[in-house]
Amino acid sequence: MGLSSRSAVAIHALTMLARWGDHSLTSAEIADSLASNPVLVRRILGSLRDAGLVWSTEGRGGGWSLARAPREITLYDAYTAVEAGPILSRHAHPPSDACAVGRHMQALLEAEFRDAERAMEERLGRTTIAHLLRQVLARERELALQNR
Amino acid sequence: MGLSSRSAVAIHALTMLARWGDHSLTSAEIADSLASNPVLVRRILGSLRDAGLVWSTEGRGGGWSLARAPREITLYDAYTAVEAGPILSRHAHPPSDACAVGRHMQALLEAEFRDAERAMEERLGRTTIAHLLRQVLARERELALQNR
DNA sequence: ATCTACTGCCACTGTCATAGTTACAGTTAG
DNA sequence: CTAACTGTAACTATGACAGTGGCAGTAGAT
Structure with a gap:
């Protein structure tokens, strides 16, 4: 191993938010997809929010949404938002x-x-x-065809 | 931080071996320059030996030498010899x-x-x-000029 | 008003990689 | 035989990390 898996979690979460772009997702929903923990997800999404990539709303019905269009977010953006030091x-x-x-x-x-x-x-x-x-969507279409 | 500092140690050691190319260096001498430990140096140089970058002789007067010309050893060679998993x-x-x-x-x-x-x-x-x-040699010459 | 479902955050755990160290067996030159 | 090395195993200490529970704060639903 080397670095933390935070980048992987961040990119995964961002892709999920892009996939269900019309409504927000809760940290629990994202944690389910990651087979992980809501607190962990909130920690990482918190970093993404600090970097201006997502925003969150508190209280009942709250959750997380993208703050930019998916095509305006690169993997580097996610990576530098959650990863601290040099590689x-x-x-x-x-x-x-x-x-x-x-x-x-x-x-x-x-x-x-450097x-x-x-x-x-x-x-x-x-x-x-x-x-x-x-x-992701292309792969889903392929699966749908195979299972017909 | 991210990865181990083994790459840094390996590159440092290789450069020293290249600098004093005519005779071999002991792990203690290299450890001195690194302000580190002979055992640590032997562990890392052991990996470099497995990769065919250096060779060692045991017993009194033994030590470490380059197995190839310095221009035939890249930083990538050193890096992949001592670093295991993905970044x-x-x-x-x-x-x-x-x-x-x-x-x-x-x-x-x-x-x-990937x-x-x-x-x-x-x-x-x-x-x-x-x-x-x-x-390194260029920087040494500069220092020599300044201290004249 | 109260309940419910969220975020935000703190403190804690268990696990693992790493740097560093001690110890000692094996090897070789003087 | 001794001194100076390599080679390697065992151990400690440190720190990063994933994961977890608890709880205060917030806001929609009833």
Whole structure:
């Protein structure tokens, strides 16, 4: 493993909200689809709300809805909303300053790792929730045909 | 944070081995530069050896050396030698099969995440240890000039 | 007014990966 | 035989994470 599964949860939830776009979903409904927990869902959707991707209403009949069109939300948006630190982690301690190599490795690695992370983020930014939803619907149609 | 710092340690060690290419280094020497522990270094260099990037000799006077030219070792080589699983982790549990979205999300995310990870790996594959070493030496020359 | 169904949030648990450390057996040069 | 290494297993401490229960706040339904 590496990172948390929060990105997966976030993208899953966003796609569900896009699928049932006309009405809001509760954290319990989303948790059911994830085979997970409403509190967990609320925590992650809370981050998405802070990032302006969704909004929520309290009280009876409340729930969650998208704050933007699905085609205006990329996987990168979801990813950066819920994931904190860098992917490729740096030295646990700063290396020794007495070593000619150690003196510079931190700065060099920082540059290399940032570039590599940016490449990944750039790729995530190319896929939108709308794109994912389209694939989900296509797969559902296929299933419907097979079960006829 | 995200992943382990093993990649950083591996790249650091490889660069040191390239810098002092004529003779081998002990795990204690490398650990000193990392401000870390010889056992940790041996564990990580062990993975690099399994991947064919370095070799080691036991007994007195033993130590570690590169098994290839520095320009033939990329950061991706080091990364995949020491890092096990995927970066972007998937759902903790498989989602509910009863949900039209949940049924398909795992496969779709798998494809998206693999593409994103590949983009990162591709970027890491573009930088070699030789490139890093060149930068270290350049920075050392600068320092030498300033301290004159 | 009260009930019901939500969000929001805190505190806690169990689990797991990792960094770090100690210990010791095996290997090799002096 | 001794000193200096590698190789490896066992252990600890730390921290991130998923998951859970509890409870205050909010708002529609009756």
